[in-house]
Amino acid sequence: MLALAIVAISFFALPLIGLIWRAPWSKAWTYLSDHAALTALRLSLHTSLWATALSVLFGVPLAWLLARTQFPGRSAVRALCTLSMVLPPVVGGVALFFALGRRGLVGQWLYRWFDYQLPFTTAAVVVAQTFVAMPFLVITVEAALRQLDTAPEDAARTLGASRWYGFRRVTLPAIRPALVAGAVLSWARALGEFGATITFAGSYPGTTQTMPLAVYLARETNPEQAIVLSLLMIAISFTVLVTLRDRWFGNRHDTAVLS
Amino acid sequence: MRLRALPLIVALALISITTAACNDSSDAHSGDVVVFAASSLTAAFTEMGTAFNAANPDAHITFNFAGSADLVTQLTEGAPADVFVSADDSNMKKVTAAALNASDPVPIAKNTFAIIVGKGNPKGITSLADLAKSDLVVVLCAETVPCGKGAAKILANAAIAITPKSLEDKVKGVVSKVTAGEADAGIVFVTDVKAAGDTAAGVDIPADVNVISNYPIVVTKEAKHATAAQAFIDFVASAPGQAILAKYGFLAP
Numbered sequence: 286m287l288a289l290a291i292v293a294i295s296f297f298a299l300p301l302i303g304l305i306w307r308a309p310w311s312k313a314w315t316y317l318s319d320h321a322a323l324t325a326l327r328l329s330l331h332t333s334l335w336a337t338a339l340s341v342l343f344g345v346p347l348a349w350l351l352a353r354t355q356f357p358g359r360s361a362v363r364a365l366c367t368l369s370m371v372l373p374p375v376v377g378g379v380a381l382f383f384a385l386g387r388r389g390l391v392g393q394w395l396y397r398w399f400d401y402q403l404p405f406t407t408a409a410v411v412v413a414q415t416f417v418a419m420p421f422l423v424i425t426v427e428a429a430l431r432q433l434d435t436a437p438e439d440a441a442r443t444l445g446a447s448r449w450y451g452f453r454r455v456t457l458p459a460i461r462p463a464l465v466a467g468a469v470l471s472w473a474r475a476l477g478e479f480g481a482t483i484t485f486a487g488s489y490p491g492t493t494q495t496m497p498l499a500v501y502l503a504r505e506t507n508p509e510q511a512i513v514l515s516l517l518m519i520a521i522s523f524t525v526l527v528t529l530r531d532r533w534f535g536n537r538h539d540t541a542v543l544s
Numbered sequence: 545m546r547l548r549a550l551p552l553i554v555a556l557a558l559i560s561i562t563t564a565a566c567n568d569s570s571d572a573h574s575g576d577v578v579v580f581a582a583s584s585l586t587a588a589f590t591e592m593g594t595a596f597n598a599a600n601p602d603a604h605i606t607f608n609f610a611g612s613a614d615l616v617t618q619l620t621e622g623a624p625a626d627v628f629v630s631a632d633d634s635n636m637k638k639v640t641a642a643a644l645n646a647s648d649p650v651p652i653a654k655n656t657f658a659i660i661v662g663k664g665n666p667k668g669i670t671s672l673a674d675l676a677k678s679d680l681v682v683v684l685c686a687e688t689v690p691c692g693k694g695a696a697k698i699l700a701n702a703a704i705a706i707t708p709k710s711l712e713d714k715v716k717g718v719v720s721k722v723t724a725g726e727a728d729a730g731i732v733f734v735t736d737v738k739a740a741g742d743t744a745a746g747v748d749i750p751a752d753v754n755v756i757s758n759y760p761i762v763v764t765k766e767a768k769h770a771t772a773a774q775a776f777i778d779f780v781a782s783a784p785g786q787a788i789l790a791k792y793g794f795l796a797p
Binding site: 379382386387388402404405483486487488489490492493494498501502504505506508 | 611613614617681683686688689708709710711712713717721724725726727
């Protein structure tokens with residue numbers, strides 16, 4: 286058991302060590318302070334946080350609907366809403382074109398009536414990221430809602446709380462760890478998103494060229510910079526994953542014992 | 545859990561490694577010739593492979609099509625290739641500078657650029673100068689890939705400044721955004737316009753500002769089937785090989 290677990294750890298650790306090993310440390314600062322890199326990083330943080338916010342705004346009600354209500358075709362709806370997790374991102378990007386592009390099902394009307402074209406805008410990056418990231422929040426929150434005892438929420442309602450008030454003050458605090466975990470997973474997925482973004486939003490510095498796209502392009506001309514940028518992304522994601530885990534789930538047991 | 549499965553896994557791994565090794569040591573005149581070719585050659589070289597196989601039943605050609613810069617990275621990282629074809633000289637120079645080639649680069653074809661527009665040219669684009677119109681959505685290749693380098697040079701030659709909406713990582717990215725109708729125009733290889741068939745149309749770029757891209761080919765240093773690799777290169781350079789390239793819009797070297 287332990288041996289296999291160690292194989293698994295090495296499997297994840299070795300590529301990271303490989304990156305660190307090949308990193309041009311003496312030039313790292315030059316590459317990181319490069320204007321283009323900073324632009325891509327700022328755009329990535331900006332868009333991925335928007336995608337996370339949208340995932341929470343729409344994903345929590347969706348999770349609630351899937352967990353707490355009965356309606357015909359519910360499992361089909363669930364499958365539909367989590368399909369983008371298994372869909373190749375490039376296919377997702379093409380599908381978004383057909384829906385929201387200038388010739389798309391909905392997009393053609395936006396273009397005709399408002400002269401608005403979503404692809405090639407920063408909003409398109411957020412849409413692509415939300416499309417692939419939201420399912421991570423939905424399934425995490427839905428699972429938490431299913432496991433949650435509904436008695437306190439029912440009690441709140443019998444005491445006169447509205448359904449929204451009960452959800453906000455009783456249910457949401459109870460599922461907060463799952464909500465945070467889901468949001469972090471969505472954010473991480475949005476931050477790393479590549480295929481749907483380059484297909485649907487294109488790649489232009491400052492508008493749509495996020496970090497993963499910049500890393501991919503840099504790899505072809507300046508592999509050293511690509512490594513440094515990758516490590517920066519890894520460092521950011523790693524810090525967020527570690528701090529949030531410790532804060533919300535990790536050492537809860539230990540601290541309880543200690544305090 | 546006991547580690548009963550581990551010996552089995554190790555055994556399987558060993559078997560697959562040794563099998564691979566056996567394949568590698570097969571006759572130099574036959575076997576798999578792995579060709580790394582620029583993505584603009586996809587259609588032409590697929591047909592080239594079929595024709596070569598028909599003439600040399602013992603050999604089998606396997607292709608890896610990708611952006612030239614991408615292929616150079618793969619070669620540098622030790623990817624197993626017997627033949628490498630680049631869509632420009634500068635990516636080939638990276639290979640020769642790193643001494644990853646066993647034979648000198650030989651030009652096999654030339655390509656020029658054209659403006660790709662939507663089917664039936666709905667925006668009525670007739671010249672490079674039209675691309676500067678602010679109401680047009682223009683996409684180009686990034687300057688890291690041959691099509692982007694060519695486009696930048698053409699626009700500089702014609703003294704036209706445009707603001708593209710996107711800088712794609714490969715030429716097919718430009719083609720697909722134009723054929724999908726999301727972009728109005730782009731600058732791609734003449735052969736890409738031809739390959740897009742009915743889904744797009746092309747507008748010529750005058751020869752005085754156009755750029756000619758060379759397609760050099762080499763046998764790689766790590767080639768496992770060097771003789772068969774050279775036979776494939778000879779076939780590409782032969783009359784039947786050149787006829788295939790011409791059919792797809794490539795110019796003679």
